[in-house]
Amino acid sequence: MKLLVACTSAKMSLVGASIGEAFSDSRLRKELLAIAVEAAQVLILDAPGDGRLRAEANRVLDLISSGNLIKGTVMKSAYTSMHGDLNIRHQKTETPWLNGLIVRMGRVLGLGTPVNAAILASIDERERCRPAECTTREARLDSL
Numbered sequence: 001m002k003l004l005v006a007c008t009s010a011k012m013s014l015v016g017a018s019i020g021e022a023f024s025d026s027r028l029r030k031e032l033l034a035i036a037v038e039a040a041q042v043l044i045l046d047a048p049g050d051g052r053l054r055a056e057a058n059r060v061l062d063l064i065s066s067g068n069l070i071k072g073t074v075m076k077s078a079y080t081s082m083h084g085d086l087n088i089r090h091q092k093t094e095t096p097w098l099n100g101l102i103v104r105m106g107r108v109l110g111l112g113t114p115v116n117a118a119i120l121a122s123i124d125e126r127e128r129c130r131p132a133e134c135t136t137r138e139a140r141l142d143s144l
Contacts, residue, residue: 001060005069007039007098008032009080010119014126016087020075023067033064034115039102045109086126095123 011031012022022028040057047053063069085091099116106113 001056003043003098003101004036004039004057004060005064007035007102007116007119008064009082010093010095010099010123011035012080013083013086013093014119014122016083018076019070019078019080023064023070023075026067029064029067031115033061035099035119036061036064038106038113038116042102042105042109042111042113045111046105086123092127093123095120099123 008022011028012019015022015028017025017028022032040061044050044054044057060069082093082095085093099120102116103113103120106116
């Protein structure tokens with residue numbers, strides 16, 4: 001079930017939100033939930049008949065949906081390691097092993113994973129540009 005939550009760190013990193021901010025913001029939490037739902041669907045489809053997996057996935061999804069997975073005040077200044085890789089150290093992130101895994105498994109199982117695929121593409125694009133180029137590009141986009 002850690003994978004369901006770990007997949008959400010890519011979105012937090014893209015928007016620059018701390019863990020507490022991300023799970024406290026209802027709009028962003030809905031986006032995180034969509035990422036986790038796709039991951040849960042893939043994992044459940046990959047292990048049919050595992051009732052414990054389905055129950056645990058539903059429990060985690062309910063906690064994300066309700067905002068009770070993470071207490072925003074406790075994690076207000078805590079950022080994921082992916083945030084540091086992407087936004088501070090400008091290194092490759094673990095998205096190919098998290099969101100990418102969900103996309104690849106979904107493809108094999110015949111299940112679409114558009115939310116995780118979009119996150120993967122966005123992270124890949126951000127990783128390919130140098131910090132100055134990204135800042136300039138983002139400034140141009142903000143001015144539109």
